[in-house]
Amino acid sequence: MKAMKKSFKATISNLIVALIYTVVIVLLIYVIFGNQISVAMALVNTISIDKTQKVVEETKLDLNNMKLINYPEYGTQYGRLIIESVDIDLPLYFGDTLSILSKGIGHSSGSYFPGEGGSILCAGHNYRGYIYDLYETKNGDIITIETNYGTFNYEIYDSQIIKETELDKVPIQKEKEILMLYTCYPLDAIGHPTERFVVYANLVE
Amino acid sequence: MKKFISMLFTFILILLVLLTTILLISKSTILNESYILKQIEEEAYYDKVAENLRESFKSNILQSGLEEEFVEELIDEEKIKNDINGLVNSIYNNTDYNIETESIVEKLDGEIERVLDSRGSVLTDDAQESIDRFIKAMSNVYVNEIVLIEGSQDVLKNIVSVINEYINIVIIILIVAIVVFAVLLALVNRNIKFLGKVLFANAFIIFFGYIFINWNINVNNILMFTESFSTMLSNIISKYMNVYLYVAILYFVIGIVVSILSGILGERKSSKH
Structure with a gap:
């Protein structure tokens, strides 16, 4: 009984002393390595993302300022692009990386959104199931962009073949709402084509 | 004076055990090629x-x-x-x-x-x-x-090779130092009560570190290179952290056993006197 009591006492005293040592050592570590620890934590947190589901605010168009309220997130689908005359109906994504283009039409992040009154630059693969038939379109055909904030109709008025480096042929401006939709050219090219087939369309509705 | 030496040696012993624990866990997990390959396989x-x-x-x-x-x-x-x-x-x-x-x-x-x-x-x-x-x-x-x-593998290669070159010798030196300080403390105190303190303190420090890191960093949110790489990295870090938690629990349990034993031995000694 006495031994048990002594053992209990020894354990408790050890725990208390160990706690004191812990506090001293933790404080010591904090004083010596505090800055380095903070930097390391900050570094790790910069490569961390919040995976909790974010509430996505609905995209709206401010008609007075011709500007979107709550832009869609990069890489997400925000509408559909339809060309009835050649049977094209594809999801429209914000962004135009190869991975986005493999899902549908990509909207270049450096251009304006439908309704904002400027150049809208969109791209798609010339693969079947994508915009393979874009070459079949004619002047006067209608390209429709359906978004959750409105539907926009554009009438094709021109098309041309350009070099991939001829960026002046797809100018980004804010004076007039123009949709420029392009795909790789020539149609049967093998490899990384260096030309693009672009159709130009004016906003009509 | 005797008390001061005992306190100082206990303090040093706590640090030595802590450092050895960190090195041993790292050596058998993240610094071990077979362990990493096993994790890669398990993570598909x-x-x-x-x-x-x-x-x-x-x-x-x-x-x-x-x-x-x-x-x-x-x-x-x-x-x-x-x-x-x-x-x-x-x-x-x-x-x-x-x-x-x-x-x-x-x-x-x-x-x-x-x-x-x-x-x-x-x-x-x-x-x-x-x-x-x-x-x-x-x-x-x-x-x-x-x-x-x-180039990322070259950076990793340099870090891992330097660590692996010295880790064994450092661990040996630390273990020798632990034995020396433990013997010295046993001679100074004429009991093994200090072992309980050392183990408890290590359990507390490791547990505090575990809580602190988990509080400040959400390992599951780490995004590095690709999503699949990030998931694998997060899981490896989580498992690595969990090893510390198990070791802290083990130290705590052994600390209790040692404290009870030292109490019993102390009682026997005093009844002999």
């Missing part, structure tokens, strides 16, 4: 890389004029596994590993030739250049998916 990382490659190849194939289905011809799961293992091996053994893309280039060349023959096309200089660019891009896609960031 090879399959995830193959899936990512499928997507990346598809993205490039869609603009190339080749059939989408040809992607499957380019996916060689055995090669992916060998390349990842080779890369890990090169990091842990400080050797060079070259990811060969010759087989991908050959397959692409063969398919392009077949398509061109079937069309009866004649290659112009521009067309050849465009094909070369495409093949180069596809090779880069493969290498980037395996290596993730060019």
